[in-house]
Amino acid sequence: MTDTAPAPPKRTRARQQRAEDTRQAILDAATIEFADNGYDGAATRAVAARAGVNQPLVTYHFGSKEGLWRAVIQALIADYRAQYEAHLTEVTDLEPVARLRVIQEEFIRFSANGTVFHQIMAHVARKPSEQLTWMVEEYLRDVYETRAELIRAAQAAGKYVAGDPFHLQYLFLGAVTRIYLLAAEVEQVAGFSPSDPDFLDEHVRVCLSLFFRD
Amino acid sequence: MTDTAPAPPKRTRARQQRAEDTRQAILDAATIEFADNGYDGAATRAVAARAGVNQPLVTYHFGSKEGLWRAVIQALIADYRAQYEAHLTEVTDLEPVARLRVIQEEFIRFSANGTVFHQIMAHVARKPSEQLTWMVEEYLRDVYETRAELIRAAQAAGKYVAGDPFHLQYLFLGAVTRIYLLAAEVEQVAGFSPSDPDFLDEHVRVCLSLFFRD
């Protein structure tokens, strides 16, 4: 169970760049494989094949399958945080209710864009683990508490449904994302595809209308 | 890939009963293992150990791992349908809005009771498969369409949030169930446990308040 980082490469700039490209290709491939098949279902061979390299190279770059998994999660969090914080600074001057609305709408559009994040979270957040604790302390708690403050403000203004702010955030999360995670079922049962661009605007409208009141 | 039913046992009544007990023990164990670890993550050895028997007996009773999986799903559907239909007859004399309310409340309580069903559906309903098609045609479509009718009636009476009835059902499903599927994260982030009995009544209240209007 050696999941240490790879030995520090000291080569030319071109070689370093090529290695970095390989690493990134493996990471991208692994993200898809993990999201599609879960941790156990994803094979390092399949990851390697998708990335166009051979299997031992995965171990070389990430130490182990476990190390690869961690790297995927960290990259996803980094993406999410970047997108989220970019939007945060953009709305600091709005009043709380409008800010909450923008943040939640942005979350819906983020979720529609890539379900990988939520697919992987569905695997991680089910039962306690070191990974989960790390994610909560490193990132999630902060996000949830910031939004809880905004929800309290919106509730005080009579503009948001009543209830515990954390509880409400999970209802919102579920309402927004579950339909994407059940995409195949939705197509067969309801006859429309959640990934259809036309669907997104309506999804935003309805999800927000559930929680915002006036 | 032989997943045929086991050879018909022709023995004494006592022997038949013992075999049936074994079969049921394996089925119960498999339900837990599949829910906890997914299809790939669940090992037939672990199932056998949990059921207190040895591994080849699983193959004997269910033909293959795939056969075991199907048996688990069918048993879950049967439970759900029994509980759902029991309630349906009980409310046929109510007016549509009240009936919808009872049905949706019952769904929340069912979901809280056992998350196994939703954990497994999360695996099945992500991408197209024979399993999914079978479930949709055999059962899901009917449930969703019945409820869609009730939602239309409630909307016409101005008692339910506007939107496509199928779309709304998936929002409802997500709001109700996702918090249970992320139980470990919820405990760490929000500090309460969704499985806490006190939580359930509040969960019912808030979920219904999101969708029902007056």
Added chain:
DNA sequence: GTCTATATTATGATAGAC
């Protein structure tokens, strides 16, 4: 860094005694 070849382990399935 990237490759081929291989060791090691875990798992689903089978054979055959009782």
Added chain:
DNA sequence: GTCTATCATAATATAGAC
């Protein structure tokens, strides 16, 4: 029906050439 023993396969990880 249930067991023990074993096979066949697939997957992670390692060794070593280039």
